[in-house]
Amino acid sequence: MPPPGKTIHVRDLGSARSGDKGNHANIGVVANDEAAYGVLCSRLTAVRVQTHFQELGITRVERFELPGVLALNFVLYDALAGGASRSLRIDTQGKLLATSLLDLTFHANAWKGNEQ
Amino acid sequence: MPPLRIANGAGFLGDWIDAPRRLVERAEVDYLTIEHLAELTMSILARQREKNPDTGYAEDFLDILSSLLPALKQQSQLKVIANSGGVNPPACTIAAAKILTEAGLSDVALACVTGDDLLPRLAELIAGGCNFSNLDTAEPISMLGESTAGQASSGTQSKNQNLKSKICSANAYLGARPISEAVTGGARIVITGRVADASLTVGPAIQHFGWQWDDWDRLAAASVAGHLIECGAQVTGGYSVDWSQFNLADVGYPIAELVADGSSVITKPPGAGGAINRRTVVEQLVYEIGDPQHYLTPDVDCDFTTVQVAEAGSDRVAVTGATGRPATDTYKVSLAYRDGWMASGQLLVYGSDCREKAEACGHILLERCKMAGYELARTHVELLGFGAGVPGAWFWRKYQAPGELVLRVSAHDPRREAVEYFAKQFAPLITSGPAGLAGYAAGRPQVRPVFAYWPTLVPKSLVQPRVEVRPAKEWI
Numbered sequence: 001m002p003p004p005g006k007t008i009h010v011r012d013l014g015s016a017r018s019g020d021k022g023n024h025a026n027i028g029v030v031a032n033d034e035a036a037y038g039v040l041c042s043r044l045t046a047v048r049v050q051t052h053f054q055e056l057g058i059t060r061v062e063r064f065e066l067p068g069v070l071a072l073n074f075v076l077y078d079a080l081a082g083g084a085s086r087s088l089r090i091d092t093q094g095k096l097l098a099t100s101l102l103d104l105t106f107h108a109n110a111w112k113g114n115e116q
Numbered sequence: 117m118p119p120l121r122i123a124n125g126a127g128f129l130g131d132w133i134d135a136p137r138r139l140v141e142r143a144e145v146d147y148l149t150i151e152h153l154a155e156l157t158m159s160i161l162a163r164q165r166e167k168n169p170d171t172g173y174a175e176d177f178l179d180i181l182s183s184l185l186p187a188l189k190q191q192s193q194l195k196v197i198a199n200s201g202g203v204n205p206p207a208c209t210i211a212a213a214k215i216l217t218e219a220g221l222s223d224v225a226l227a228c229v230t231g232d233d234l235l236p237r238l239a240e241l242i243a244g245g246c247n248f249s250n251l252d253t254a255e256p257i258s259m260l261g262e263s264t265a266g267q268a269s270s271g272t273q274s275k276n277q278n279l280k281s282k283i284c285s286a287n288a289y290l291g292a293r294p295i296s297e298a299v300t301g302g303a304r305i306v307i308t309g310r311v312a313d314a315s316l317t318v319g320p321a322i323q324h325f326g327w328q329w330d331d332w333d334r335l336a337a338a339s340v341a342g343h344l345i346e347c348g349a350q351v352t353g354g355y356s357v358d359w360s361q362f363n364l365a366d367v368g369y370p371i372a373e374l375v376a377d378g379s380s381v382i383t384k385p386p387g388a389g390g391a392i393n394r395r396t397v398v399e400q401l402v403y404e405i406g407d408p409q410h411y412l413t414p415d416v417d418c419d420f421t422t423v424q425v426a427e428a429g430s431d432r433v434a435v436t437g438a439t440g441r442p443a444t445d446t447y448k449v450s451l452a453y454r455d456g457w458m459a460s461g462q463l464l465v466y467g468s469d470c471r472e473k474a475e476a477c478g479h480i481l482l483e484r485c486k487m488a489g490y491e492l493a494r495t496h497v498e499l500l501g502f503g504a505g506v507p508g509a510w511f512w513r514k515y516q517a518p519g520e521l522v523l524r525v526s527a528h529d530p531r532r533e534a535v536e537y538f539a540k541q542f543a544p545l546i547t548s549g550p551a552g553l554a555g556y557a558a559g560r561p562q563v564r565p566v567f568a569y570w571p572t573l574v575p576k577s578l579v580q581p582r583v584e585v586r587p588a589k590e591w592i
Contacts, residue, residue, distance in 0.1 A: 011357070015356070015357040015358070015395055015399060016357075016399075017350075017355060017399040017400070017402065017403050019403055019404035020404065021404060021406065022155070022252055022569055022571055023252065024252070024406075026402075026403075026404060026405060026406065028398075028399060028401075028402025028403060028405070029402075030395055030398045030399050030402070052509055053506070053508070053509050054508060054509075055507045055508025055509065056506075056507060056508070056509070064407055064408050064409075065421075066401075066402065066408050066420060066421050066423075067421070068421060068422060068423060068424055068437070069398045069401060069402075069423060069424070069425055070398070071398050071401070071402050073402045073405060073406075073408055075406055075407075081496075082568075083569060084154075084155060084156050084569070085155075085156050085159075085452070085455070085566060085567050085568050085569050086455065086458075086528065086566060086568050086569075088458070088460070088494060088495070088496035088526035088527075088528060089496065089498065089504075089507070089526075090498055090500060090504055090505060090524060091505055091506070096505040096506050097506060099506075100505070100506040100509045102357070
């Protein structure tokens with residue numbers, strides 16, 4: 001965990017993988033350890049994820065917790081502009097969403113609000 | 117009792133064709149599964165079958181089978197389960213039988229699983245009260261294509277006609293039962309159509325351990341193992357943020373070692389590249405799932421939140437604790453319908469003003485389509501190298517524009533001729549657009565039909581999976 005005052009990326013806390021189900025995408029985030037899982041649970045909210053991807057036209061983000069394996073699952077509804085068959089985007093299946101989410105940042109000394 | 121060893125050699129149609137052979141050369145497994153069908157693969161195969169009734173299956177499977185012949189001769193325990201049959205499992209089975217027979221394996225028992233194809237029965241099922249409403253939007257099937265690039269239609273009769281001509285594939289996701297039956301019937305090679313990915317693993321496990329069909333926790337545990345290996349190298353170091361630490365050129369494809377209580381160890385062949393650790397396994401556990409408490413397969417409603425994973429030696433991860441609830445009384449159906457035409461073209465745009473030039477090219481191209489009378493239904497201009505991968509979420513917005521980028525313009529329209537015209541507008545930009553364009557040598561973008569996806573359900577009572585087992589020579 002970086003010292004207070006530093007900006008931390010989601011990538012400092014874990015890894016992620018994304019994929020598609022029709023026009024919806026999901027991003028699974030796997031925390032490095034229990035401490036990182038705690039931080040992700042409190043900071044990486046569904047609202048925060050929806051804001052990060054605000055230009056994708058997502059209608060709703062739902063977050064699920066898997067404490068037994070220290071993972072979070074985000075379902076991003078209507079994220080794929082038509083999905084694998086109809087999307088005109090280069091990333092028709094949301095494969096890049098996880099990499100992008102790892103770049104999301106928090107301030108390490110401010111666990112509530114004051115986010116970049 | 118030694119564990120049952122089930123491997124996976126392909127995660128989709130188009131996966132590394134040498135992976136299955138390399139896997140069985142390094143490890144003796146009881147079953148090798150080949151997972152060839154994604155949501156859209158069925159519709160692509162359906163289109164092939166329309167053109168030639170002897171096609172419509174994953175032809176890669178025949179190359180894979182040929183590469184496995186030495187192992188099939190040397191390893192008497194090795195069996196193969198593949199959903200490579202696509203929309204035409206019998207044709208795939210016959211082609212496989214020819215390969216086996218020519219190789220002197222004419223007595224190998226070969227099973228063909230059918231019954232998933234609902235296309236010939238669609239009118240009957242709709243008349244019988246199946247409404248096939250969209251799982252995501254709840255729209256009834258009569259609305260299919262109405263909110264898309266397809267043309268609107270009027271009148272009930274023309275709507276039904278329209279529906280019939282639009283739908284090009286409809287397949288129920290069958291479960292483990294027909295695979296288990298095929299193996300019980302002595303099959304060494306099982307070829308299926310649309311069977312759920314995880315069921316390729318559950319089928320042989322049920323047969324081997326003699327579990328009951330309502331032993332939900334064990335079915336869930338085997339489904340977790342199947343889910344973990346179904347995408348091939350994605351659980352052995354592929355698609356990983358730790359990619360730089362692994363030898364991915366020689367990546368090993370996964371093996372699940374199952375024991376009688378359903379728990380498993382996920383591993384890979386000794387000596388193969390890649391890695392298996394807590395992270396690679398958990399990343400794959402949460403890959404393409406929705407609510408982790410309800411991962412629905414045709415066999416069971418799995419709860420992933422009770423799963424535990426623990427590293428159990430080098431490249432070995434133990435997976436325990438899965439729990440299950442009764443399966444639903446419906447099969448998921450993957451239905452695809454024709455939805456117009458699409459094309460995408462690209463050009464490299466070079467120079468300090470590449471961003472402005474690329475945007476201008478996109479504008480000129482679409483303007484020329486309009487001047488020819490083609491107002492395209494959907495278009496999209498992307499600047500690859502300038503954040504197009506995840507629009508708006510790119511962390512380097514603060515950085516300055518690059519010195520070159522790739523312009524990508526895409527169009528979707530119900531009229532084939534409109535998309536054909538669009539595809540012809542890239543090359544002229546070389547002489548009639550801004551200076552500093554390259555990369556047009558690949559020729560005109562390909563105009564391809566769009567198959568839109570309509571996820572839906574069908575009552576299990578209306579679908580009868582069929583299993584036929586014969587020696588290879590009797591399939592020809």
